[in-house]
């Protein structure tokens with residue numbers, strides 16, 4: 129033992145004396161930090177050096193200062209550093225497009241609605257203004273508004289703003305004209321409101337589609353603006369990789385060209401929408417990967433959502449007798465797509481919310497992947513699972529879940545499912561125990577972008593008002609370590625990218641974030657308010 133210590137001391141001395149003569153050139157040193165490396169041992173470190181956009185060595189400040197020479201050093205001032213967050217399921221392009229719509233949620237009067245639209249248009253100069261979120265129940269005058277003011281302010285620019293529930297639109301005359309709507313237009317399955325023989329601009333349900341159809345597809349410039357806007361938001365929250373769950377070839381190719389041009393820097397894991405055109409094209413050309421873009425998966429939409437009772441259940445909804453929800457396509461179509469994808473090198477990621485949809489997806493995956501152990505097919509949402517179906521999850525059939533769904537749905541989920549089925553719903557801990565891995569995401573813009581909300585929901589199982597006391601079904605909460613792994617290395621694994629990202633280890637991309645508080649130690653109710661101070665991607669500061 130003593131000999132071992134002495135020899136290691138001599139060896140250590142030799143290394144130090146070597147280094148003092150010739151230092152290794154690196155790009156920069158980050159020191160004086162509390163670094164959660166998220167390596168296998170969940171180790172802590174205080175410094176690392178970056179070289180050529182990658183982590184080169186992780187260690188103590190002193191050792192790295194002695195061993196390396198560099199142009200700059202960054203004093204983290206004791207702050208917490210994590211690997212850049214990976215959102216395993218989001219709608220990145222959708223988030224960007226949403227930035228081109230007026231947000232009218234929380235407005236207190238129609239006057240305020242009009243004011244916001246006018247201000248928005250000053251900076252956006254859109255050909256067709258759309259927006260969402262007004263609710264006349266929040267106004268003093270609790271009646272549907274009319275289009276008159278919008279006609280005066282925007283005589284030539286179509287304006288169509290949707291009510292908060294998505295079931296009514298207020299459109300101005302320019303929008304009605306563009307959609308070809310007159311007092312004589314039939315309103316099958318809904319209403320086109322007419323008062324004193326004139327259109328008021330209010331459309332309810334089905335006729336709303338006429339307005340949607342009158343809008344041009346976004347121009348290339350709109351699409352570029354959308355991607356850049358989404359990137360800016362994501363960087364501000366410390367996201368360095370986002371899985372875009374369902375995009376078309378045109379968007380994927382646009383992302384690739386913007387990556388190449390150098391302006392678009394965020395890493396994207398693209399799930400290709402399973403349209404016939406996309407399937408035929410990508411199955412023919414095969415997976416495609418750069419450092420910034422990975423195209424090796426298809427997204428299939430299994431069923432609807434639980435809130436609207438569209439999720440496919442094995443037994444009827446507890447709050448609607450005889451109603452089962454539905455699959456979005458026939459079983460044979462899903463199996464056929466799954467079979468085609470299984471015969472390729474692609475991964476299949478299927479949206480499954482109800483226990484019936486999950487059962488179908490799990491059994492189909494199990495059957496097709498029996499002899500193929502590294503396919504990592506994913507079940508997006510894995511939301512309501514029959515107790516007999518948990519057994520199918522593994523590192524090859526991966527649960528991909530969004531913890532904020534649990535805390536958004538907890539108020540009514542049991543009404544839909546009843547006391548028995550709820551046991552297998554939002555059961556993240558059970559999924560992790562079974563699979564040995566869980567990928568975490570948000571589903572933004574359905575939910576807020578903030579990864580800190582995800583983290584909070586995952587560990588505390590409470591909403592932002594800290595309801596309910598003690599947390600919602602806490603036996604399904606994940607620990608902070610499990611949560612952080614789910615948002616970094618396990619998400620990377622679910623993308624076949626665990627060798628290049630998801631932890632702070634030598635050889636991986638230098639994607640990291642500096643936080644204002646220690647997310648592993650602050651009290652639970654402080655987690656949602658943690659701020660990202662800096663976001664680094666590929667050794668470059670992007671926020």
Ligand SMILES: [Zn+2]
Pocket residue numbers: 217218219373571
């Ligand atoms: Zn989604």
